Amino acid sequence: MQNVKKFQLPLQTMSLVTGFMVWVLLSSLMSYIKQDIELTAGQISLITAVPVILGSILRVPLGYYTNRFGARGLFILSMLFLVLPVGYLSMADSFIDLIIAGLFLGIGGAVFSVGVTSLPKYYPKEKHGFVNGIYGVGNIGTAVTSFGAPIIAGMYDWRIAVLVFILPLVLFAVLNFLLGDRNEPKVDTSLKQQVMSVYKNNKLWFLSFFYFLTFGSFVALTVYLPNFLVSEFQLSEVDAGLRTAGFIVLCTLMRPIGGWLGDKFDPFKVLMAVFAGLTISGILLSFSPTILLYTVGSLSVAFFSGIGNGTIFKLVPLYFTKQAGIVNGIVAAMGGLGGFFPPLILTMVYEINGHYAIGFMALSQFALASLIIIVWMYYTDKLHISDFIVKNAGQAILVTDEHRKITKTNHAFELITGYREEEVIGVSPKILQSDKQDKDFYKNMWDQLNSAGIWQGEIVNKRKTGKLYKQWLSISALKDAGGNVTNYVGIFSEIKDEA
Secondary structure (H helix, E strand, O other), X not given: OHHHHHOHHHHHHHHHHHHHHHHOHHHHHHHHHHHHOOOOHHHHHHHHHOHHHHHHHOHHHHHHHHHHHOHHHHXXXXXXXXXXXXXXXXXXXXXXXXXXXXXXXXXXXXXXHHHHHHHHHHOOHHHHHHHHHHHHHHHHHHHHHHHHHHHHHHHOOHHHHHHXXXXXXXXXXXXXXXXXXXXXXXXOOOHHHHHHHHOOOHHHHHHHHHHHHHHHHHHHHHHHHHHHHHHHHOOOHHHHHHHHHHHHHHHHHHHHHHHHHHXXXXXXXXXXXXXXXXXXXHHHHHOOOOHHHHHHHHHHXXXXXXXXXXXXXXXXHHHOOOOHHHHHHHHHHHHHHOOOHHHHHHHHHHHHHOOOHHHHHHHHHHHHHHHHHHHHHHHHHHHHHHHHHHHOOOOEEEEEEOOOOEEEEOHHHHXXXXXXXXXXXXXXXXXXXXXXXXXXXHHHHHHHHHHHXXXXXXXXXXXXXXXXXXXXXXXXEEEOOOOOEEEEEEEEEEEOOOO
16 A cells, blocks of 8 residues: 555656647647648647647646545546547648647646645645655656657658557556555545635635746747747757757756755745746847847746746645645646747737737736735735734743644743743643643633634643643634634733732
8 A cells, every 4th residue: 555655656747747748749740730731820829729728727627526536537537538639630631620639638738737636645745845846747748749749740740640649648547547546535525615715815816826927938838839949940840849848858857846945945935036037038038039049038937937836836735735626726727828828929919010029028027026926925924923923022922733733932931831942842732731620621712712713711730840820821723825724822921829
């Protein structure tokens, strides 16, 4: 059983690689397809963008159903279903055929929500950023197709190249059937109930906006670069595919690094650097008349967006501890949609004024807006705890985690109880209890605390020396954005007996 759990990270990551391989089939082979099927520039932009639609929308229900049924079944069904649009694409001979095939190829991108929801169940919180970053390496599947599909098409035919991708789909459907975890922990809460618990929270939409920018810029350039480099800089299809693959590889390798940075350092500060870098990158792309400058601009987008992609999913469980499945789905969906609009906008801008500068400048402005928001979130979160402690510094303060283990005290706590902070970290507050209150007293206290979020009253506790003393105690429950308790804060002062 333990071996099955340890195998889920590589299995699900390789399943994501397979899904992403077929997700970008159309954009990778468009230079060959348009030679066989007559298409306008607008139609090409729509065809390459349309797989992103279903790949984005389905991320929400797939995240939810992964929590309910487990990753094994979701991956098996997704891999087998994708065989149908891949086979249909190999027979396409019109614009409508390409649209229909592309729409359902989007399922290959939607499977991202499966692993990002499932894998954190197998690891402690302090590793979630890195684990999701490793899983995100599945983005490399887009590089495999961007580089490999044009080579196969050049050797044989683009229709043959499409059919080749049925093999990994069948292979990983079988591997998930044999090696997937049949006993993955399940969460059986209605989709409506989970959505209703988070949709009004502004942090959900801030995180969605951030991922809309970082993952969206990755997807947009992934689907746009192959055809763009051929038409704009007259590169060969294989050369354009190789450069696109380089963009994808750099972005993908930066993703686990971004997750590790989010675990190791303050994720807010990491994202500040990311959005500052993307702001400059967008400006550089806007003024790139040569292939050299355009390459530098594109690779800088890959570098910063890759780090951002890994870091953002560190913040999801930080804000939403019990709604991570649905929130991961919503955030991932917005990231996918972030890749749908830019290719269409860039084409429209080019048709209006003959160049792409305005479209790329929009990337810079979105990044700048994200930088302002993340700075605001950073200082708001610091003030949430800091103000609370500063205002009550004259009284003893005791902070526990959700499991009621002490995580922080202050100097007044030591003066009253005799315990130094290092002596009680990780210990239950029961160390302070005397025998003056019975079990019913504590039961009533916690019942009121859980229902009202606060309890106040007089209580007799004991010091480190064993001496008893009276105190006036106020306990408050701190909750995250999803309404789940993350900490308990006790503030108390000693009641002196009157002479």
